[in-house]
Amino acid sequence: MSDSDSERMSYTLTVNGQERRIDNAWYFETLLEVLRNRLGLTGTKFACGTGECGSCTVHIDGRPVNACLELAALGEGQQITTIEGYSPSDGSLTPLQEAIVTCADVQCGYCVPGMVMSAAALIEEHPGASAEDVREGLCGNLCRCTAYGGFVEAVRQVAADRSAS
């Protein structure tokens, strides 16, 4: 990205391993807006816009961040992974996704992509995480159907399996 004196700018993002050219975007567009509205990657959700709910969680260079709080143009040169990139391309589910299906009483499902991205990063950092670790680690993800117990159990099981293997 070059410094620009105009309100529009063009840049390249690396999303799910692919270079994606963004043309003529507003300089203040968030990563969430660019993912959803320009790249059609609508798995990442918008809810609060202030970093409280985590429904827009993506990985940048492997770490969970809120896409609603990133200026998209600053994301050049970083590895951005969304729920579409995390999920196996053949339509199957990861062990974490399977565990959430099994354990969690998911109702509306709106928080789930963010919850999965957050939990996947947590398990990478803390294999063997206890239920308490999972509760603290997922504090940035709200579920308004309040299915937390099931999520925590699912993530704890996968973390335990990870540390055992």
Place this chain on the structure above:
Amino acid sequence: MTGILLTPRSMAEAVAALRDHPRAQLIAGGTDVVADLNRGVPATGFVSLRGIAELRGVDLHDGRWQLGAMATIADLQANADLSSSGAALGQAARSLGSRQIRNRATVGGNISAGGAKRTLVPVLLAQDAAVDVVGPQGSRSIALADVLAPDGIRLAADEILTAVRFAPSIGPQRFYRVGPRNAVCYATASVAVVVDEPTRSVRVALGGAAPTAVRAPEAEAVGSQGIDWQSRTVSDDVAAAFGAAAAQAAEPISDFVASADYRRHAVAVMSRRALRHIFEEDSA
């Protein structure tokens, strides 16, 4: 209005960018600035400090901790000394936002934010921290206490905060807070207590208790004189007097989160408990 997004690679470029675009806003981690954008605050251009590698470091320089303005809260947590369970800064860092926020929110942004958003400031005040700033005239260092203002920090419009520095103390520390919930919220009130055993001194700073974070000098005197330094114990009476003196230093507001009386009471209770148990190993 013409929008801009500038990405300087050095402090010299950043200072020049602010000079050439006085309406542009500095953006560090973005967790505050972009949230405001999403709330509808119009953008007037940004100067991003993210590309300036020299602002990212967390290390000891000449016997003092130097935390770069662009060090993230996660960077603090990754430092074993700063984030050991006995370190108030690590305790405060753990209480700040969520993992997503901590991967982006910065030391400089937290100091520059207003009011209750400043999770780290009570701890840094209790460490007698100084801040380094750079502007067109060069760099200077000022006591953190002297730049705090209710809605931000009092620097010249063309100056940029580059680092915060403090001398490590030798002794136990505590950071306590109360808030609407245990995570992802600003503290309603907070207390940081730092004990330095070689000088037999106690420093305490309060958050959410006045328009800016403040030290409580009378409580510090009560603590320094009341602690039994020989046996490393604190009596109930000394702890209670310490808490009462800390609450005396508080001039809290009433707002939609809590009343002034609640905040003052919380400061008294947290200060008392922090000092009472300060020499106990496992109460962080």
